[in-house]
Amino acid sequence: MRKRTLLLALLAWPALAADRFADVVITPTQVAPGIHMLQGAGGNIGVSAGSDGLLIIDDQFAPLANKIIAALTPLHPDSAGKPKFVINTHHHGDHTGANATFGRDGTIFAHHNVLKHLQADNSVSAAAYPVVTYDDGITFHFNQQKIEVMHQGIGHTDGDSMVWFAQQNVLHMGDLFFNNTFPYVDQGHGGSVRHYLARVEEALQLVNDQTKIIPGHGDLGNRNDLTRFKVMLQQSLAWAESMQEHPKSVWLAQGLPVHLQSWQWSFISNERWIETLWTEIQGK
């Protein structure tokens, strides 16, 4: 009887884990001719679809792989949902979770540090590792598009890439852009708020008023959204610098300026953003 209970418990566990994603719907949006965004759970996926096949930017979570394949299939039926190329904007599990599936038929590309961090994580299998890694970037010539993958330095982590489709005027920023919310800055993996701001300022040099900007999280954005996000980062850092003589207890007791508080969300509360800024100021 006990054996049977244990067996049932073991059988139930993966089912429960999968349940978290059972209701997730993958929603496609056409961003430009031949470029799409897929939203589901985790980081937004960018897609290049055309006569050469499929290329995807990020792949969310492993339990969503079949739903992602189903969403990709109508974009280029001959590929049957199997991209030739996968780009990881960084190592986080909500952007690389389905790597092991898509790496079977496709080749995964990422910055060197993405491979380093995935190799250091015992829960990630070797099948999920990027096969081609780069330092400051790599360029694809695919589907009559020039697809420039750029690593400009540390920001959200120490291995971020942005992907620029110059002719189509589309920029996928990975987690260097959270549209309308505080970002997560992974200071344990080389991330830094000041450097994150520098990456956002560089992106603003690239875009114009017509550019479609795919954020890591949130809805499709534009230059205005990215400018508001930059100002929020600048004002957050200015506030943190003005508070640097005070202990953290005073930061938390006083709280963020009221006009910044509306940027909080379930993952990055005002308190967590204060902690992030505190760590930034201590580390300088």
Ligand SMILES: [Zn+2]
């Ligand atoms: Zn991330």
